[in-house]
Amino acid sequence: MEQRETANGGSGSSWVRRVVVAADGSPASNRGLEQVADLAHRLGAKVVVVFVRHLPATALMGNGMAQPSILETLDELESEVRQTVIRLVGSMGVEWEFVVRAGSPGEEIVKVVEAKGADLLVVGSNRHSSMHNLLLGSTAAYLATHSPAPVLVMRPGVSTMPASLREAPGAGQQVSEALPVEVKRS
Secondary structure, three states: OOOEEEOOOOEEOOOOOOEEEOOOOHHHHHHHHHHHHHHHHOOOOOOEEEEEEEEOOEEEEEOOOOOHHHHHHHHHHEEEEHHHHHHOOOOOOEEEEEEEOOOOOHHHHHHHHHHHOOEEEEEOOOOOHHHHHHHHHHHHHHHHHHOOOEEEEEOOOOOOOHHHHHHHOOOOOOOOOOOOOOOOOO
16 A cells, blocks of 8 residues: 555554535434544545435426425525534534435435546444334435445444534534544455
């Protein structure tokens, strides 16, 4: 592995140079952003955050057009996720970009992983019942089986990130536990 200087001034050997993280505003997604910000800072990796504007079939009106209220909700969610990325990832001084796609979350995230040449994909997974996953599918499960890059699945928990970085709209919600992440290729 090649030695290179990391963002925090150290030098290290790492196969992780570009990390794609799926962000949807959920507690598990926010945990993924926290972990990726820390990991990218330590490794000097670039972060690509993907937000997918997903319109469930039930949200479409008879003419195939989305209802305006649903589009407004997606706009608001995208804005909230972007602000969270700025706060969590931008504050760490790492190089990052925000990519917005429309369509099936799993398929669109895989396309970004392929297009960006990601070395690691991080995705949040909130606990759902087996019936929920059977009926609606699971983006995390889809990504684990279709991503060309290794997938790290984050679960919601309690955050150890400083409160000043966590506090934002929805601050009363459960956020995520930030544990040290060490990624090794076998």
